[in-house]
Each structure stands twice: as C-alpha cells, then as structure tokens.
Amino acid sequence: MKIFGKIYLGVIFAVMYLPLLVMVFFSFNASNSTATFTGFSLHWYEEMLRDSAAMDALKNTLLLAVVSTVIATILGTLAAVGIFGMRNKWFKTGVLSVSNVPMMNPDIVTGVSLMLLFAFVGRMLGAVESLGFFTILIAHVTFSLPYVVLNVLPKLMQTDPHLAEAAQDLGSTPIQAFFRVVLPSISSGVVSGALMAFTLSIDDFVISHYTSGSFTTLPLLIYTMTKKRVTPEMYAVCSCIFLSVLVLLLIMNLSQIRQAKKMSRISVIGKK
Amino acid sequence: MTDAKMRGVRERKSRTRKKGVSLLLNFPYLIWLSLFVIVPMFIVAAYAFTDASGAFTLDNFRKLSVYRENIFDSFVYALIATAVTLILAYPFAYFMTKRSAAAQRVMMMLVMLPMWMNLLILTYSIMNIIETNGIVNNLLVAMGMEKVQMINTPGAVVFGMVYNYFPYMVLPLYSVLSKIDPALLEAAADLGSGGPSRFRRVILPLSMPGIISGITMVFVPSVSTFYISQKLGGTSVNMIGDVIESLVNRVSTRNLGAMLSLVLMVVILICIMIMNRFSDEEGGIML
Known part of the structure; x- marks a missing residue:
C-alpha cells in the first residue's frame, strides 16, 4: 500500500512536470524547432533580451500587476473592514454575494461583459479606441477584489473588536486606531490577499484579452505568438518566469519553515 | 447619570459612529461593484435582447x-x-x-x-x-x-x-x-x-x-x-x-x-x- 502510494504520487508528478521540462529543454535548442533537439545553445535567451516586444510586454505586465494590486488591496481591505462592521445582515450578504460574482463567473463572461461596457461608454463619449491601459487596469482590479476581501474578512473575525475601542478610549482617533491596532492584526490576511491579486494579474489571459486594446501583457504576447508556429524564444521567456516563481516559492517556504521553528521554540519555552 | 445609563449612551454613540464609518469605508467598493460588476451584467443582457441597431428582439435566443x-x-x-x-x-x-x-x-x-x-x-x-x-x-x-x-x-x-x-x-x-x-x-x-x-x-x-x-x-x-x-x-x-x-x-x-x-x-x-x-x-x- 505504501509503495503503491509512492508510485502513484511519482507518476502524477512526472506527468505534471513533463510539459515544463519540455519547455525548459527546448529553450536551449540551437535550431528554431520546438520538437527536434539539434544542439545546446543560449541563442534564444540572447534573442529574448534583444526582443523589444517581449521586454515591453514584461514591463507592462509588472506595471499593471503592481498598480492593480495596490488599488485592489486598499479598496478590498477597506471594504472588508466596512463589511465586517455592517449591522444589517441582508445588506451584508447582498454585498458579499455581488462581490463573489467575478469569482464564480467564467472568465470569458467577465471579459465580455467588461468589454461591452467599455465599448458602450466609449461610443457614448465618441472615443475612437475605447480600450487601453485604464480599461485593463479596471478589469484586473475588479477580478482581484473578491480575493482580497475574502482573505481579510476571516482575519477581522479573529481579532478582538474591543481592541480598537480600547485604543480609541485611550485617546487615539479612529484612523490612528485603524492603522495602529486593526491593521497590524489583519496584516497577514492583507498580505496574502495582495499576493493572490498580484499572481492573478500576472497570469490572467482571458479577461485581459477582451479589455486590453493595444496594451500588451506577457500572456497576451504569448497568445499572439502561439497563433503562429512559435520559436524556442517563447520557451526561453517562460523558463525565466518558471525560474523566478521557483525561487519565490522556495524563499516563501524557507521563511515559513523558519517561522514554524521559531514558534515551536516559543511553545517549548512556554511549557517550561 | 448612573453608570449603566452612561454606558448605554456611549454604546449608542459608538454604534452610530461605527455605522457611519462602515458606510464610508464601503462607499468606494460599493461604487466599484455596481459600475464594474452589476452594470456590465445588465449591458450583457441588454445586448442579448437587442439586434445590432439597438432595437428589442428575441431573435438571438431563437x-x-x-x-x-x-x-x-x-x-x-x-x-x-x-x-x-x-x-x-x-x-x-x-x-x-x-x-x-x-x-x-x-x-x-x-x-x-x-x-x-x-x-x-x-x-x-x-x-x-x-x-x-x-x-x-x-x-x-x-x-x-x-x-x-x-x-x-x-x-x-x-x-x-x-x-x-x-x-x-x-x-x-x-x-x-x-x-x-x-x-x-x-x-x-x-x-x-x-x-x-x-x-x-x-x-x-x-x-x-x-x-x-x-x-x-x-x-x-x-x-x-x-x-x-x-x-x-x-x-x-x-x-x-x-x-x-x-x-x-x-x-x-x-x-x-x-x-x-x-x-x-x-x-x-x-x-x-x-x-x-x-x-x-x-x-x-x-x-
């Protein structure tokens, strides 16, 4: 049984990583084929660095992800605090279900609905091109918001509501109380919400496809590249992304392990 | 004023203050939700029930x-x-x-x-x-x-x-x-x-x-x-x-x-x- 479990896990992981290995492997191909390996070379990595379209797309992706994450995190955190303080139960469930809509809707429906909105408003304003950076930014904030709210709300429920009141009784203004008492106690939720918003933004293709206009992000560039026969250059771009994700995950994991060790040490001291 | 009364007044005050604050905090979010979640859904419905010239029709569903x-x-x-x-x-x-x-x-x-x-x-x-x-x-x-x-x-x-x-x-x-x-x-x-x-x-x-x-x-x-x-x-x-x-x-x-x-x-x-x-x-x- 134990052996069977090990084999099962191994086989699935192998299938899971096969396309990724193919991608990394062929990014070092000397020829421009993605199916026959002719020899090792770093040619496509050089090509990638020289390709201004790829570099622009990378810049655009990061810019969009940072700006949309900041907006979504601020709006979402404030909204979560507001929703948490709501007394009217009906209103509260109403707001929460509407805010879950972008999460439950298929991406294509969210994308099409936003595109139609922007086209409609654009036509009313008489604009020639209604899509661009601002429309894709609005779209990314919209689909990230529920994830921020859903990450922050549970943390608010775990904090003691009297803490903020105590701070105010001790003379701080509501804003000071929020920044000094409430925010530190929900910070882990805010951070995980922001992280999620960031990764969703970097990875999104479908909704961006409908709301971007001529603004090109990396997934959109990959889409136009895969419409034709692609060169290993795209694999080189993706291998770099793969490497950065791997490093990021390793750092996160190591810090988690360190934290867990620290916690266990504290609990041991506590027991003494 | 007795202690209990004072507490009551304070609680009522803090509740109304809280209500105002919660609405204020939610305001940008509620506007965002209605503009970019609710309105687009209505626009999809509006497009679905009209033809290219904007006249009402059920042809799409047919x-x-x-x-x-x-x-x-x-x-x-x-x-x-x-x-x-x-x-x-x-x-x-x-x-x-x-x-x-x-x-x-x-x-x-x-x-x-x-x-x-x-x-x-x-x-x-x-x-x-x-x-x-x-x-x-x-x-x-x-x-x-x-x-x-x-x-x-x-x-x-x-x-x-x-x-x-x-x-x-x-x-x-x-x-x-x-x-x-x-x-x-x-x-x-x-x-x-x-x-x-x-x-x-x-x-x-x-x-x-x-x-x-x-x-x-x-x-x-x-x-x-x-x-x-x-x-x-x-x-x-x-x-x-x-x-x-x-x-x-x-x-x-x-x-x-x-x-x-x-x-x-x-x-x-x-x-x-x-x-x-x-x-x-x-x-x-x-x-």
Missing part, C-alpha cells in the same frame, strides 16, 4: 438551437474532465497526507508551481508533445513504430483540461483530508468498521466540502475554455467558449455572443447554486 451541439459538447467534455480530475486527484491528495510533514510541504510546493505558470504555455507545450510530428510520435518512429493521432481529438482536449486544472482539485481536497482527525478513524475501526466502510462513512463525508469546491474550480474554467480546445482540439472540437470568442470579436455578431455569454453565465450560476445546496445538505446530515 438562434440558440444553432449552437445546441457546442453547448452540449462543452458540458460533456467539462463533466468528463472534472470526473477524471476528481478520480485522479482524490487518491493523490490522500497519499500526500500520509507522508511526513516536510515531504508534504515540498509536494505542496510542487503542486502549486505549475499553477503559477501560464496556462497558454503549458497547453502549447502539451501540443508539442502530442502533435503529429511531436515528441511522442518522433520517439515512436525512432523505435520503429507507427505514428499515433493524438492531437485534434476530444481526448486531447479532455487531457488538456485535466492537466491544467489538476492542482485546483488537489488543493481543496488536500486541505480537508489533512484536517481529518486520525482518532475518528481509530474510533470507527474500534467500533468494527472495515477499510471500505470507514472510507464511505467517515473520510468521504468529511471531505465533501473539498470535493464540492474542487469540482466547481475545475468545471467552471473547463466548460468555458477556448484556448485549450483551439490548441488541442483543432477543428474537431468547437466549444461554447470558442463560439463566444469568435462571435464577440466581430461587431455584427456581438449581440449573439452576448446572448451566449448570458446563457452560459445563468447555467453556471444555477449549477453552482445546486452544488452549494448539495454541500449544505451533506453538512446537515453530518451534524
């Missing part, structure tokens, strides 16, 4: 029967993909929980890593592996065997869905399975239930919330995909997502595309509601 097959195929492929993913991911998540804590952490990272990779590139890479002159066929020819047609078949599309959404099934399953208290299983064993009955009566009911959320997380993107079917299905598979994608890109057929989006949205919301109902009932039985 054309629904033209796309009957695409809708049917999408649901069949997505259902098969979801079932296969569940069957493969359940034992996977279960075996994961049987390993040491350090191994679990590493495996969790390995499951999440592909989620951060773009779906487009993973799908393209699969295409490279299984296409007519792809890696697998090249290997087969090198070994003196005949080529196998894998790409541009429904099977390839289902494989693409299973492959891409597998982590989304594993994560919720793992999170419920790892929380099951081993003492419960011991108790069931002490009370005389064997392996299969322990699974059916203890493990399965306790993992129901994970199964439900895994199913929604795989089914919704599968049923509405257009990239996977384009790359791996070629012309043999034309899903509802492909149809919507080709219709909304042209201004003349935009209304038809809006109608199909509306139908897709309503059908999926109904599916999710039924699923949630189902999981609530399961919870009720559990209690």
